[in-house]
Amino acid sequence: MKTLLSLLILCSLSALPLQHSHAEKHAAGIFSIGLNVFNGTTHNGAIYLYGPTSLSETLSPGSSSYGPLTAGNYTVYIYTSAPGTRTFTFNGTSVTTDAGYATFSNVSITYTSFASIY
Numbered sequence: 001m002k003t004l005l006s007l008l009i010l011c012s013l014s015a016l017p018l019q020h021s022h023a024e025k026h027a028a029g030i031f032s033i034g035l036n037v038f039n040g041t042t043h044n045g046a047i048y049l050y051g052p053t054s055l056s057e058t059l060s061p062g063s064s065s066y067g068p069l070t071a072g073n074y075t076v077y078i079y080t081s082a083p084g085t086r087t088f089t090f091n092g093t094s095v096t097t098d099a100g101y102a103t104f105s106n107v108s109i110t111y112t113s114f115a116s117i118y
Contacts, residue, residue: 033112034067040118045080047115059117069109076104080117089116 037059039045045059051074057066059080078088079101088095088102091113095102 032068033071033109034065035069035113035115037064037066037114038062038116039064039080040116041080041082041086043080043082045078045082045117047079048077050075051109067112069113071110072108074107074109076107076115078102078104078115078117082117087116087118089118090114 035047035049035055037047037057039059039061042061044061047055047057047059049055049069052070052072053068055066055069057064076090078090080086080088081100085096085098086100088097090102090104090107091109093104095104
């Protein structure tokens with residue numbers, strides 16, 4: 001009887017890591033990588049991402065969110081029809097230009113990203 005009880009306890013303890021792994025796998029599926037964009041002009045624009053997930057979106061003035069994205073390396077193009085010099089920012093890197101667009105090459109995306117046009 002003592003051996004049977006010990007075996008039952010050992011089997012119960014062996015099953016705990018399996019339950020823990022299942023919970024981690026389930027929780028990982030809840031979170032995803034997204035893209036938040038703010039177009040601070042009064043004109044439309046566009047954003048294109050080329051990488052593990054391709055994305056092509058028109059940007060109206062104001063805030064927008066897109067996703068999910070797959071983690072990896074991307075090339076990002078941001079355009080605006082707004083005249084004059086504009087600052088384009090993607091994940092903290094900024095380009096100020098009057099060309100109407102900015103290119104961000106070989107960008108590593110591993111978390112929700114942020115882009116803006118001002």
